[in-house]
Amino acid sequence: MSVTAAKGFRAAGIAAGIKQNGNPDLALVVNDGPRRAAAGVFTANRVKAAPVLWSEQAMKSGQVSAVVLNSGGANACTGPKGFQDTHATAEKAGEALGRGAIEVAVCSTGLIGVLLPMDKLLPGIDTAAAQLSEHGGEKAAIAIKTTDTVHKTSVATGAGWTVGGMAKGAGMLAPGLATMLVVITTDADVDDATLDQALRAATKVTFDRVDSDGCMSTNDTVLLLSSGASGITPEYDAFAEAVRQVCDDLGRQLIGDAEGASKDIKIEVVGAASEADAVEVGRSIARNNLLKCALHGEDPNWGRVLSAIGTTSAVFEPDQLNVAINGVWVCKNGSVGEDRDLVDMRYREVHIVADLAAGTETATIWTNDLTADYVHENSAYSS
Amino acid sequence: MSVTAAKGFRAAGIAAGIKQNGNPDLALVVNDGPRRAAAGVFTANRVKAAPVLWSEQAMKSGQVSAVVLNSGGANACTGPKGFQDTHATAEKAGEALGRGAIEVAVCSTGLIGVLLPMDKLLPGIDTAAAQLSEHGGEKAAIAIKTTDTVHKTSVATGAGWTVGGMAKGAGMLAPGLATMLVVITTDADVDDATLDQALRAATKVTFDRVDSDGCMSTNDTVLLLSSGASGITPEYDAFAEAVRQVCDDLGRQLIGDAEGASKDIKIEVVGAASEADAVEVGRSIARNNLLKCALHGEDPNWGRVLSAIGTTSAVFEPDQLNVAINGVWVCKNGSVGEDRDLVDMRYREVHIVADLAAGTETATIWTNDLTADYVHENSAYSS
Numbered sequence: 001m002s003v004t005a006a007k008g009f010r011a012a013g014i015a016a017g018i019k020q021n022g023n024p025d026l027a028l029v030v031n032d033g034p035r036r037a038a039a040g041v042f043t044a045n046r047v048k049a050a051p052v053l054w055s056e057q058a059m060k061s062g063q064v065s066a067v068v069l070n071s072g073g074a075n076a077c078t079g080p081k082g083f084q085d086t087h088a089t090a091e092k093a094g095e096a097l098g099r100g101a102i103e104v105a106v107c108s109t110g111l112i113g114v115l116l117p118m119d120k121l122l123p124g125i126d127t128a129a130a131q132l133s134e135h136g137g138e139k140a141a142i143a144i145k146t147t148d149t150v151h152k153t154s155v156a157t158g159a160g161w162t163v164g165g166m167a168k169g170a171g172m173l174a175p176g177l178a179t180m181l182v183v184i185t186t187d188a189d190v191d192d193a194t195l196d197q198a199l200r201a202a203t204k205v206t207f208d209r210v211d212s213d214g215c216m217s218t219n220d221t222v223l224l225l226s227s228g229a230s231g232i233t234p235e236y237d238a239f240a241e242a243v244r245q246v247c248d249d250l251g252r253q254l255i256g257d258a259e260g261a262s263k264d265i266k267i268e269v270v271g272a273a274s275e276a277d278a279v280e281v282g283r284s285i286a287r288n289n290l291l292k293c294a295l296h297g298e299d300p301n302w303g304r305v306l307s308a309i310g311t312t313s314a315v316f317e318p319d320q321l322n323v324a325i326n327g328v329w330v331c332k333n334g335s336v337g338e339d340r341d342l343v344d345m346r347y348r349e350v351h352i353v354a355d356l357a358a359g360t361e362t363a364t365i366w367t368n369d370l371t372a373d374y375v376h377e378n379s380a381y382s383s
Numbered sequence: 384m385s386v387t388a389a390k391g392f393r394a395a396g397i398a399a400g401i402k403q404n405g406n407p408d409l410a411l412v413v414n415d416g417p418r419r420a421a422a423g424v425f426t427a428n429r430v431k432a433a434p435v436l437w438s439e440q441a442m443k444s445g446q447v448s449a450v451v452l453n454s455g456g457a458n459a460c461t462g463p464k465g466f467q468d469t470h471a472t473a474e475k476a477g478e479a480l481g482r483g484a485i486e487v488a489v490c491s492t493g494l495i496g497v498l499l500p501m502d503k504l505l506p507g508i509d510t511a512a513a514q515l516s517e518h519g520g521e522k523a524a525i526a527i528k529t530t531d532t533v534h535k536t537s538v539a540t541g542a543g544w545t546v547g548g549m550a551k552g553a554g555m556l557a558p559g560l561a562t563m564l565v566v567i568t569t570d571a572d573v574d575d576a577t578l579d580q581a582l583r584a585a586t587k588v589t590f591d592r593v594d595s596d597g598c599m600s601t602n603d604t605v606l607l608l609s610s611g612a613s614g615i616t617p618e619y620d621a622f623a624e625a626v627r628q629v630c631d632d633l634g635r636q637l638i639g640d641a642e643g644a645s646k647d648i649k650i651e652v653v654g655a656a657s658e659a660d661a662v663e664v665g666r667s668i669a670r671n672n673l674l675k676c677a678l679h680g681e682d683p684n685w686g687r688v689l690s691a692i693g694t695t696s697a698v699f700e701p702d703q704l705n706v707a708i709n710g711v712w713v714c715k716n717g718s719v720g721e722d723r724d725l726v727d728m729r730y731r732e733v734h735i736v737a738d739l740a741a742g743t744e745t746a747t748i749w750t751n752d753l754t755a756d757y758v759h760e761n762s763a764y765s766s
Binding site for chain 2: 047
């Protein structure tokens with residue numbers, strides 16, 4: 001399903017030889033219209049990979065109707081040559097598709113600081129273009145995997161229209177978009193401005209609230225393309241909700257497949273004076289390595305939650321904080337609450353509620369535990 | 384040597400039974416004068432342990448001349464009862480020493496969210512007071528250990544005067560002072576205001592730049608006491624430098640003994656537009672879990688250094704960044720530099736130089752790698 005669930009799109013995924021192990025590493029997504037609208041959201045990291053710099057420019061042209069994605073190399077920190085390579089990639093895809101280079105967004109993921117093998121990548125684009133298909137969404141999703149153990153796709157449907165997408169990402173997952181590439185397509189007949197509005201609204205409460213390991217990537221990209229092929233222009237709220245659902249589902253899949261993780265941790269901050277306070281507190285808890293280790297050890301260590309809250313600038317009084325772990329209020333009024341032995345920590349999902357008792361705003365951040373497997377994977381895999 | 388290296392101080396360290404394993408857990412440090420000056424710096428965490436709240440008040444009284452320290456329990460997040468316990472501890476020590484409670488600072492370290500066994504702690508104070516000795520510094524340093532594998536002491540000497548200290552800390556080591564208790568003593572004849580100035584200047588560039596795991600504790604305390612027993616009032620600069628040396632040495636010992644660490648990582652940020660920029664960048668690098676894993680795997684992964692720099696607000700241009708690891712400039716002008724295979728990563732100490740090429744300011748942050756042992760220790764030990 002993936003990016004070809006919506007009408008008006010074709011996709012392909014092939015092994016171009018960029019990855020030395022021969023796994024699929026090149027994907028192509030093409031919008032056949034009739035509309036060719038697009039929106040994009042990119043990493044907030046100031047060290048941006050060449051494909052991010054290129055795609056930001058392409059998006060400003062208002063003409064993006066195709067995406068080339070490669071795994072096996074991030075093309076980040078590669079200087080002018082890296083940017084030339086991205087440009088050559090867009091030109092080659094444009095030629096193969098009969099379009100201008102500026103109509104082609106480029107996404108790359110993999111090792112930072114290494115040039116891409118263009119002698120493999122460019123011929124691969126021809127191969128992929130020849131295999132474009134209305135059923136190619138799943139192959140495309142598979143071709144963008146790096147350390148992902150599974151490929152990630154999602155679909156939401158409205159009355160006669162569809163939103164579908166694919167994502168990759170398993171590490172360097174953090175704020176302002178995780179190390180992840182996401183392409184979402186729709187056949188709803190929606191213009192650039194509406195796509196942009198719906199995409200920003202959705203990413204703000206989904207991908208931006210996924211924080212697996214606090215590390216922000218140089219390559220994060222989320223693209224939303226509309227073909228208008230359904231001929232239907234939905235109500236904004238219904239369309240935005242469908243986009244949010246797909247983003248939320250894909251974000252949840254990223255957390256579920258995070259490198260080395262054994263727990264998916266939902267941190268729900270309630271009683272905040274502002275949404276910004278709730279997000280700041282949620283993120284501080286999500287990034288506390290000691291807490292992440294404790295949860296890995298199935299230890300409902302609420303002291304580490306309070307210690308993390310205490311480092312924020314949010315409105316709260318220390319002696320009014322309450323914390324529940326898996327439904328047990330282990331901390332009340334900043335001190336010992338219900339018996340921590342009542343907390344059942346056996347399952348993969350852990351639910352923390354942090355009540356700041358300072359207002360009515362809330363936010364939910366998803367994170368993972370910190371495990372020896374995370375250390376092993378990231379001390380052995382150079383990315 | 385430790386806190387009794389300087390004249391005019393006695394100390395003791397005993398096993399009061401606070402720790403269930405019978406290890407030493409209670410220390411006493413007493414200033415016999417003739418001067419009884421003191422200064423203190425406390426955690427920036429807004430969730431402060433009862434002993435921190437008490438000691439901050441005591442320090443404001445301007446009369447602190449003794450310190451009780453216990454391991455085996457942090458007395459943090461323990462509500463009004465926890466504060467009463469700290470107060471009772473100060474009163475008991477005051478009685479034993481013939482002083483007022485307000486003259487006694489209290490420091491605690493160990494598990495958060497558990498009340499201290501006062502039936503063990505209070506009698507222990509009498510035992511410790513009976514064992515006070517001018518040679519008790521080392522025993523005191525041993526009694527404040529938690530997960531520390533070694534006790535930590537340091538001494539610096541001037542012309543006829545001495546600064547000596549002890550520290551504990553092995554985890555929850557981060558900014559605005561690490562989880563650590565430090566007591567420094569001097570027989571230099573120095574008043575409260577000068578002690579305060581020298582202590583704040585020293586901690587700002589030493590303990591505040593130790594960031595082992597990004598986790599800020601509820602109990603961090605650094606105290607500096609002067610007995611004036613040498614009869615000498617040194618020049619400020621010489622005295623401040625001696626205090627800085629002792630703080631730097633103790634901070635370095637904390638990093639060297641950090642939980643589960645296999646590397647001590649010196650992050651030197653140069654070419655910064657401001658010292659604040661240099662500190663922000665150094666701390667961002669120090670807290671990047673992916674980099675910390677890579678260094679554990681002896682992988683000179685400079686891409687993760689750039690990725691961390693890119694998340695800061697410091698002044699820099701991405702295409703002018705340079706990074707050296709152990710003397711090899713693996714990244715030049717934001718792109719591939721010298722051959723990364725030239726980097727020798729076999730030793731415990733790793734030296735990263737991050738050149739922002741934006742000015743002349745510098746800062747050095749010390750951190751550790753992220754290891755499976757860190758995960759094991761912190762998923763098994765509830766602290």
